[in-house]
Amino acid sequence: MNFYKATLFRIFLLPLSLAMCACGAERSSSADASDSDDRYKIVSTVGMITDVVRHVAGEHAEVAGLIGEGVDPHLYQPTRGDVVKLQQADVIFYNGLLLEGKMADVLSRMANSGKPVHAVTERILQDDAYIMMQDDGSGYADPHVWMDVAAWRTGVEVIAEALAAYDPANAADYRSRAAAYSSKLKALHQYALDAMATIPADQRVLVTAHDAFQYMGRVYGLEVRGIQGISTESEAGLRDVETLIHFIVERRIPAVFVETSVSDKNIRALIEGARARGHAVRIGGALFSDAMGKPGTYQGTYIGMIDHNVTTIVNALGGQAGGFASESH
Amino acid sequence: MMMTWYAIDTWIVVVGCLAAVACALPGNFLVLRKMSMMGDAISHAVLPGLAIAFIVTGARASLTMFIAAAIVGVLTAVFTQWISKFGKVDRGASMGIVFTTLFALGLILIVRAADHVDLDPSCVLYGAIELTPLDVVWRPELFGQTLDVPRAALILAGVTLLNLLFIVIFFKELRISSFDPELATTMGINAGLMHYLLMTLVAITTVAAFEAVGSIIVIAMLITPAAAAHLLTDRLASMIVISVVLAMLSAVLGHLSALIVPGWFGYAGTSTAGMMAVMSGVIFAVVLLFAPRYGILKLGPARHSD
Numbered sequence: 001m002n003f004y005k006a007t008l009f010r011i012f013l014l015p016l017s018l019a020m021c022a023c024g025a026e027r028s029s030s031a032d033a034s035d036s037d038d039r040y041k042i043v044s045t046v047g048m049i050t051d052v053v054r055h056v057a058g059e060h061a062e063v064a065g066l067i068g069e070g071v072d073p074h075l076y077q078p079t080r081g082d083v084v085k086l087q088q089a090d091v092i093f094y095n096g097l098l099l100e101g102k103m104a105d106v107l108s109r110m111a112n113s114g115k116p117v118h119a120v121t122e123r124i125l126q127d128d129a130y131i132m133m134q135d136d137g138s139g140y141a142d143p144h145v146w147m148d149v150a151a152w153r154t155g156v157e158v159i160a161e162a163l164a165a166y167d168p169a170n171a172a173d174y175r176s177r178a179a180a181y182s183s184k185l186k187a188l189h190q191y192a193l194d195a196m197a198t199i200p201a202d203q204r205v206l207v208t209a210h211d212a213f214q215y216m217g218r219v220y221g222l223e224v225r226g227i228q229g230i231s232t233e234s235e236a237g238l239r240d241v242e243t244l245i246h247f248i249v250e251r252r253i254p255a256v257f258v259e260t261s262v263s264d265k266n267i268r269a270l271i272e273g274a275r276a277r278g279h280a281v282r283i284g285g286a287l288f289s290d291a292m293g294k295p296g297t298y299q300g301t302y303i304g305m306i307d308h309n310v311t312t313i314v315n316a317l318g319g320q321a322g323g324f325a326s327e328s329h
Numbered sequence: 330m331m332m333t334w335y336a337i338d339t340w341i342v343v344v345g346c347l348a349a350v351a352c353a354l355p356g357n358f359l360v361l362r363k364m365s366m367m368g369d370a371i372s373h374a375v376l377p378g379l380a381i382a383f384i385v386t387g388a389r390a391s392l393t394m395f396i397a398a399a400i401v402g403v404l405t406a407v408f409t410q411w412i413s414k415f416g417k418v419d420r421g422a423s424m425g426i427v428f429t430t431l432f433a434l435g436l437i438l439i440v441r442a443a444d445h446v447d448l449d450p451s452c453v454l455y456g457a458i459e460l461t462p463l464d465v466v467w468r469p470e471l472f473g474q475t476l477d478v479p480r481a482a483l484i485l486a487g488v489t490l491l492n493l494l495f496i497v498i499f500f501k502e503l504r505i506s507s508f509d510p511e512l513a514t515t516m517g518i519n520a521g522l523m524h525y526l527l528m529t530l531v532a533i534t535t536v537a538a539f540e541a542v543g544s545i546i547v548i549a550m551l552i553t554p555a556a557a558a559h560l561l562t563d564r565l566a567s568m569i570v571i572s573v574v575l576a577m578l579s580a581v582l583g584h585l586s587a588l589i590v591p592g593w594f595g596y597a598g599t600s601t602a603g604m605m606a607v608m609s610g611v612i613f614a615v616v617l618l619f620a621p622r623y624g625i626l627k628l629g630p631a632r633h634s635d
Binding site: 079103 | 335338341455457459460462465587588599600601
């Protein structure tokens with residue numbers, strides 16, 4: 001009986017002591033908060049937005065991103081820490097067009113309650129002709145707008161105007177920073193156009209695991225083929241792979257591409273299939289589709305990500321590209 | 330890693346407790362009727378509902394998905410009852426037949442009519458408990474402080490109240506028809522009607538809680554607190570009260586340990602929903618070991634000599 005009572009006692013004491021730890025810690029960390037600077041807080045979802053926001057906000061705000069490198073935003077699960085960040089944020093940016101899944105519902109409801117919450121694609125949405133439908137009959141807009149650098153520049157404007165409205169004292173600074181960054185993007189866009197044009201015309205085909213590259217294909221003149229239907233593990237999925245292998249062999253496509261945030265299993269199946277039919281196709285490299293590279297590296301920036309994708313695609317498909325970074329410096 | 334308790338933590342715990350209690354209340358009757366896997370069954374069976382709703386409306390709006398899921402949830406319960414009644418099949422088996430068939434039907438519908446559309450329940454139906462505090466719908470003033478009441482808290486409070494009222498009003502009928510349907514019939518209680526009412530309530534509770542906090546909390550709380558309570562008492566009324574206490578304890582301990590336990594291993598925090606379900610399992614294990622009469626250690630005074 002003693003053992004029983006003592007155990008029960010311990011079991012019920014444990015949550016109490018845990019709660020005390022939690023309360024004790026609160027005091028010490030609130031002291032940290034008081035001596036932090038008076039910069040306001042911006043939270044954004046994907047890295048492509050976070051990077052642009054950092055450029056526009058400069059030293060005026062503290063910018064935090066929610067979805068890290070190598071994470072597929074379609075599969076992202078918010079943690080309690082993310083929710084704390086969202087709640088303490090003064091301004092929130094997200095992509096929109098359903099990239100963030102069910103979290104976008106919550107974000108748009110926060111926007112309705114008066115908080116400055118902005119979808120960076122909101123300006124593009126005003127132009128119906130721009131938005132591409134997903135190539136799967138779902139009738140949904142393709143969210144991967146950042147693949148088209150010219151379009152992403154409208155997102156830079158959205159961010160600059162949102163920050164100018166939130167912090168009018170520094171509005172001029174936000175606009176001039178946005179203009180400087182936007183002109184860099186203009187140069188990047190030109191680099192991509194020039195580099196893509198060096199690929200032999202009959203080889204301008206981009207084969208990847210999922211269709212994140214439709215905007216890139218349209219603006220830079222690539223035919224885009226993604227493996228589809230496989231996620232449902234259906235017979236139709238196998239047929240899709242068959243059709244795609246046939247296409248690769250027929251057109252003598254030299255290279256296909258894997259993505260950093262998507263499993264390369266299906267792409268390897270393509271390569272095996274093409275080899276069985278006597279056509280050697282290789283992996284042209286890993287592209288960044290829904291997530292950027294490691295923070296702190298060149299590929300961990302928006303410009304670096306696009307530069308990497310463009311340069312990798314161009315060189316693998318028989319074109320000539322030296323890289324935007326080496327060109328501009 | 331320093332831990333700070335925010336208002337959202339309070340709301341996560343409140344929403345978690347409400348979800349846990351809303352599920353634990355009807356869960357007692359599921360456990361007694363050997364239909365514990367109903368939550369899991371419904372979580373699979375909703376797929377054709379989502380597919381049909383998408384085919385009919387051509388959109389993935391949250392409300393249509395919710396209504397379709399609730400309808401299929403009720404149908405799951407009805408079909409299960411029919412098969413076990415007319416086919417003389419054990420309820421567990423007939424539940425298995427119904428939900429696997431419905432799930433498979435859902436797969437076929439999706440491939441045939443809506444291929445490539447992301448109709449996964451985790452995408453269009455399940456909520457995340459962590460996000461619930463951000464969705465504030467009501468800001469009452471209380472003692473000079475503004476409360477930011479999340480939508481999920483209101484919905485789950487409504488569902489909990491509905492379940493509580495149902496159990497209080499029909500307590501006698503539920504008890505007799507759960508333990509002895511034949512006796513219930515001779516006493517003039519419509520045991521079949523009681524069953525359908527209860528199952529409708531389970532379906533609504535399950536789908537509403539899926540939408541608010543995700544699937545794992547719901548499936549766990551429908552079974553585990555009631556099963557643990559059943560080890561501690563033979564009286565239905567005390568079983569229900571104990572299951573509610575254990576459900577709330579799982580929710581509170583779940584969120585606390587989601588914040589604290591990963592810190593011991595150098596991580597920043599983990600899934601609250603997962604931790605709440607794990608805690609209900611831990612509590613069950615403790616009860617299974619130490620329950621006075623039915624526990625493995627048999628610590629209490631024995632009533633019968635076997």
